[in-house]
């Protein structure tokens with residue numbers, strides 16, 4: 388009896404306590420089971436590592452590259468405190484695919500949205516992840532991304548909501564290419580006269596690991612420089628159990644290479660691209676360009692007595708880089724046990740048709756189609772080619788090479804420092820009638836500019852990326868273009884010169900996929916549409932590290948008058964110094 392009374396009074400006390408908790412929570416206005424804060428503290432350092440067995444300076448986040456995966460749920464607020472312990476280098480981190488609605492100052496693009504973070508300083512990024520999906524983060528300062536400063540962002544649906552496909556396990560894999568030369572030397576070479584090209588990367592890394600063949604190095608390398616028995620460069624191995632479905636979130640942050648990705652003996656069903664659901668399609672190999680993210684479903688239905696190769700190889704360039712290898716480890720085989728087969732080779736590097744066909748095959752998933760506006764208010768055509776400016780080899784857009792300003796646009800525009808960058812608007816197109824996109828580009832006296840495109844807030848803009856021949860005969864390259872602050876509808880791809888009368892009639896306005904990064908294929912064009920509805924200043928550029936460094940980019944401004952008060956933490960460089968109170 389007494390024990391009954393005791394437990395009854397206990398439970399009443401408990402209920403009272405809970406009621407009090409809810410009351411307090413409602414007073415301080417914390418939504419229950421809603422958006423949460425995800426707080427990360429990162430320290431960036433240069434460290435000697437051997438990701439492909441060759442010892443080199445690498446940027447680590449809390450000792451690792453790739454850095455920690457940011458795990459969040461839709462509408463969470465992510466706070467990342469970045470301490471720059473690079474000693475002698477500035478930095479800035481871009482949250483790739485996150486639109487930064489209401490926080491354009493935390494896009495992390497040096498020169499566009501913020502000043503660089505100085506050595507010793509701590510910069511706090513704070514933004515909302517407003518959509519589920521697979522995103523990335525990486526350095527956006529000089530060519531620093533290539534040093535290993537990158538990682539994944541995985542945004543889950545809110546509790547109680549489910550994806551339109553089923554899977555048992557979820558994994559993230561980032562693909563990169565890897566140079567043995569430092570990015571400092573590469574950057575200086577690219578801006579030297581004569582021009583020194585970075586050449587092809589030495590290795591491909593899968594989730595930060597690869598294997599350079601040290602014994603084949605010419606001239607030979609000592610064991611303290613390159614050592615194939617170093618455990619740091621044991622291949623990436625991911626363990627699976629037979630008979631399950633795995634969601635693999637595959638992304639590419641290569642410096643240069645376009646890739647094909649494949650898993651021996653397993654098909655992949657593509658279900659997501661750049662944070663949007665894709666009408667599922669099955670591939671044996673996935674073509675992936677720098678800045679893209681995909682989710683594929685893989686069913687582990689093969690002979691469980693062995694492991695399988697995961698491979699990636701360069702496409703679109705006749706590269707010297709050997710394929711990247713990793714292991715799909717069927718439990719309970721040993722994770723390091725090599726598969727008994729020769730690693731399967733991917734498609735031929737110059738198999739353009741297959742790549743083009745995959746681009747065209749990607750459609751929005753039925754039931755998840757966001758229709759684009761039926762027409763646009765403005766069409767900007769961007770010719771992609773090389774040229775020479777003051778003797779330097781550059782990439783250019785409509786024959787203008789892009790220079791990143793020293794005073795970030797966002798601050799310059801908001802604070803009326805318009806003298807800090809060119810006010811001559813960049814060209815809306817090129818000499819369409821007379822320009823031969825198949826001819827060797829011979830514009831040896833082109834111009835450079837830091838001017839930007841000013842867009843009407845809430846207007847609909849069409850971009851047509853037109854590829855062309857470079858300064859080398861019979862050569863046009865693949866360029867993955869990434870737009871900050873927005874997603875866009877991919878309206879179409881074509882070969883040859885874009886026809887402004889007839890090609891728009893063939894645009895897909897029914898079920899176009901939305902993306903933030905899209906390839907323009909050699910000698911081809913790519914068209915997309917977006918709504919300029921996110922007040923701020925946003926970079927749009929080729930995601931090839933050396934190409935953006937050489938001027939292959941532009942910037943868009945929209946609704947600057949709607950941008951809220953800028954945090955002083957983004958200031959301190961160029962003319963913004965004067966804005967900081969003593």
Ligand SMILES: O=C1O[C@H]([C@@H](O)CO)C(O)=C1O
Nearest residue numbers: 584857858859864933934937
């Ligand atoms: O930017 C580049 O420069 C070289 C080459 O065009 C220079 O001759 C190349 O292949 C690039 O992608």
